[in-house]
Amino acid sequence: MCRAVWVVATNPRGKGLPRSLYRHEQWIHSSIHRFSEGDGLDLSDTEKPRLLLMGLRRSGKSSIQRVVFHKMSPNETLFLESTTKIQKDDIIADLIVRSFIDFQIWDFPGQLDFFDPTFDSEMIFGRCGALVFVIDAQDDYIEALQRLYMTVTRAHKVNPNISFEVFIHKVDGLSEDHKIGETQRDIHQRISDELSDAQLDNIHLSFHLTSIYDHSIYEAFSKVIQKLIPQLPTLENLLNILCSNSGIEKSFIFDVLSKIYIATDSSPVDIQSYELCSDMIDVVLDVSSIYGYDCGILSNGCDLIRNPRSPEAEPSGAAPSPISPQGDGEAHAVIRLNNGMVLYLREINEHLALVCLLREDNFEKQGLIDYNFQCFREAILDVFEIRRKKFQIMGNNTLNRQET
Numbered sequence: 001m002c003r004a005v006w007v008v009a010t011n012p013r014g015k016g017l018p019r020s021l022y023r024h025e026q027w028i029h030s031s032i033h034r035f036s037e038g039d040g041l042d043l044s045d046t047e048k049p050r051l052l053l054m055g056l057r058r059s060g061k062s063s064i065q066r067v068v069f070h071k072m073s074p075n076e077t078l079f080l081e082s083t084t085k086i087q088k089d090d091i092i093a094d095l096i097v098r099s100f101i102d103f104q105i106w107d108f109p110g111q112l113d114f115f116d117p118t119f120d121s122e123m124i125f126g127r128c129g130a131l132v133f134v135i136d137a138q139d140d141y142i143e144a145l146q147r148l149y150m151t152v153t154r155a156h157k158v159n160p161n162i163s164f165e166v167f168i169h170k171v172d173g174l175s176e177d178h179k180i181g182e183t184q185r186d187i188h189q190r191i192s193d194e195l196s197d198a199q200l201d202n203i204h205l206s207f208h209l210t211s212i213y214d215h216s217i218y219e220a221f222s223k224v225i226q227k228l229i230p231q232l233p234t235l236e237n238l239l240n241i242l243c244s245n246s247g248i249e250k251s252f253i254f255d256v257l258s259k260i261y262i263a264t265d266s267s268p269v270d271i272q273s274y275e276l277c278s279d280m281i282d283v284v285l286d287v288s289s290i291y292g293y294d295c296g297i298l299s300n301g302c303d304l305i306r307n308p309r310s311p312e313a314e315p316s317g318a319a320p321s322p323i324s325p326q327g328d329g330e331a332h333a334v335i336r337l338n339n340g341m342v343l344y345l346r347e348i349n350e351h352l353a354l355v356c357l358l359r360e361d362n363f364e365k366q367g368l369i370d371y372n373f374q375c376f377r378e379a380i381l382d383v384f385e386i387r388r389k390k391f392q393i394m395g396n397n398t399l400n401r402q403e404t
Contacts, residue, residue: 049228050104050127054151055134056144057082057110060169060212064134065089065107067212068221069258074212083109103129103228125158129228132165137183137209138173145187149194156203163227164205166191167220172211184209215275222261231383235263242376243267246369247362249341252277252355253348253380256285262352277355280343284333336360346373348380 053061063077069089087107106124113119125131133151135144148166155162168187174180188207195203208220226232239251243265250273252261259278335343342363344356354373363369 049129052131053107059134059136125155130163134167167210239265248358250357
């Protein structure tokens with residue numbers, strides 16, 4: 001475990017750096033232009049895409065939702081009651097950046113009967129963006145695989161564009177690593193054989209080993225959410241440019257409150273790097289809750305983290321926002337590790353933060369990194385603005401049709 005010295009800085013970066021330091025800026029604007037011409041922005045209507053949570057009873061569906069999106073302690077989920085009816089939750093719309101897209105989570109009871117005449121498959125699966133099926137790895141999963149096959153085939157028939165994700169959950173209870181691997185291979189092989197026998201090889205399933213007691217559930221949900229973000233290729237390209245021109249080893253765009261990363265650069269994700277970047281958010285949040293002002297841990301009006309425990313942080317009834325309402329990109333935090341690496345966190349807007357891992361030698365050029373970040377942030381906000389205008393036009397058109 002690396003010991004660290006952390007520093008929170010608010011000084012404005014050096015102004016007037018030559019634009020030649022960011023020579024790919026022209027590429028960014030051309031990328032934004034191509035994106036504005038329709039790079040995955042078109043939606044058939046203004047309904048929110050759905051993310052469905054399915055699985056047998058006591059498989060851990062509701063626990064996953066409460067831990068990831070409601071910040072419930074994993075130990076408290078032991079007292080949750082079984083889901084008895086479909087629960088619709090707009091929590092992602094409050095946590096994930098609204099500049100991208102709003103989601104609904106539908107948590108389904110384990111005893112759901114697809115052959116019930118009241119079950120409307122078209123309504124359930126028609127607007128579904130992703131279906132997450134949770135399997136309890138500690139239990140006999142034969143029945144769960146049968147239900148998974150039935151669910152996948154029914155959903156794919158209604159909506160072939162659904163992204164199917166299988167969470168092999170509660171792997172923390174499997175004591176040996178080889179047993180975890182054997183369980184994953186067995187589940188993968190069994191469901192693949194079932195689909196192959198039914199000549200449904202075109203259905204692709206993604207498998208994730210998860211537990212609510214570590215970072216695996218956040219990483220798995222990050223990958224699920226990324227598949228529902230049409231702007232992901234543009235974000236990855238922008239991150240690649242930032243990393244290559246700033247000497248950054250790895251970078252993530254995090255939603256601060258949920259700790260889901262909505263984009264990362266194209267280099268492989270190392271679980272230790274992800275855990276370090278994710279833990280940095282927890283460190284800053286925890287320190288801000290103790291030493292921070294009511295408006296945040298920074299004192300110059302361009303805070304990064306607001307005090308989530310302060311009743312004055314948000315209006316009554318609203319979810320506390322972890323980022324300053326100004327969202328001007330001035331706030332940042334630095335953690336220097338004793339292995340020669342630096343964790344660098346920069347505010348993008350009131351919901352998102354960029355967390356980078358780089359070598360301390362490269363961080364000596366902080367002026368260059370800060371200027372590059374400002375260009376990167378402007379490009380990201382341009383993407384947000386394009387989408388906002390797109391949906392504003394779509395909303396106006398919908399109102400005009402209703403009036404006529």
